[in-house]
Amino acid sequence: MRYANLIARLLASAALGAAASAASARTLDVVASFTVLADVVQQVGGDHVRVKSLVPANGDPHEFEPSPNDAKAIKSADVTFVSGEGLESWFQRLAKAAGYNGKPVVASNGVKTQKMEEDGKTVTDPHVWNTPLNVIVWTGNIEKALAAADPQDAADFKANAAKYVQELQDLNAYAHAKFDATPKDLRKVLTSHDAFGYFGKEYGVTFLSPLGLSTETEASAAGVAKLIDQIRREKVKIYFIENSNDPRLVKQIAEATGAEPGGVLYVESLSPPDGPAPTYARMLRNSVDKIADAIAKQSSAAAESR
Structure with missing residues (x-):
């Protein structure tokens, strides 16, 4: 009987310990x-x-x-x-x-x-x-x-x-494997605003955009005209819109320069769970793949025009 009581007390003590541990988690x-x-x-x-x-x-x-x-x-x-x-x-x-x-x-x-x-x-x-x-x-x-x-x-x-x-x-x-083999002078794309500075520095990609670091800024007519001239001069042929801001301005610039759409980039916000960028890792990979494909397309076009 004494052993039965001892076992009962040990089991009760273990149960209390488990409960305390669960409560502390x-x-x-x-x-x-x-x-x-x-x-x-x-x-x-x-x-x-x-x-x-x-x-x-x-x-x-x-x-x-x-x-x-x-x-x-x-x-x-x-x-x-x-x-x-x-x-x-x-x-x-x-x-x-x-x-x-x-x-x-x-x-x-x-x-x-x-x-x-x-x-x-x-x-x-x-x-x-x-x-x-x-x-x-x-x-x-x-x-x-x-x-x-x-x-x-x-x-x-x-x-x-x-x-x-x-x-x-x-x-x-x-990302480096995707970009490093392409000449830097061909790594250029048009986007909505200056959100890719760190990306550009790390992978040697130049991003042209009508807006500054914040989407709250406004583009001047002179600034847009200068950007259009640069895009034509440097033969940037692909543009991207961003999922979290108004695409109208960048589309107007694309129409003026003949740039073609490269798709949607997720730069400041993830997509919903069923979208292409529900996590940071998938968001960045999505950007790398789309931008690298655009650069490859521009490289091929440049080679054919020589």
Whole structure:
């Protein structure tokens, strides 16, 4: 009987221990500013995070207008993430209105940023994620922030981050293999706005566009005329529209220059789950494939015209 009682007590103790362990395990409520960042947080957090993106799929992070539900999400979040570098100018206003007392984790801390001249001012290009090497920096910052918020699952965050970094390194190698064999003077395409600066620097591609770093800027008639002359002079034959902003201006320029459509690029926003760019990795691969195909087409046309 004594043995039976002992076994019963041990089983009860084990059950209490299991219950305590289950109770201590948690799922972090995380808010990220836009879909690209939200996906990377999800890749690192795995099953331990519940991630909400404030800017929805196909949304423009420059011109986002938050809702009361977004304020509620921030107020109740365990961790919030922004990319930084001036991209989410609306985030601090939203956080203040929501009564959120925490500080967002700036995922781009540590990225070597690029400067550009725009309207006579030197500004930082915020589109850092358009090379996987910068997203590796994001990944490290995200891992640290999640581990600080949930130390119990730090080992899982570390393993997830290591696996994802390898995927990003492979993606960078894939992109270089696509572009490096083509002469740099033929790596030119027309897009809606200056969102591909980091991509262009890493892979030697020149992007011509009528708008600056933000879709909130306006193109001048003189600037558009100058761009049309450049496109004709440099024989840029392919243009792309972007999923998250108005395509009308770039289409008008294409009509004036004879450039042909190359498809849709996902540069600041993921597609819905059933689209071609539901994750960051698929988004970047989609851009690489489409741009590389356009450059190959231009190269063939140039060779035939000689």
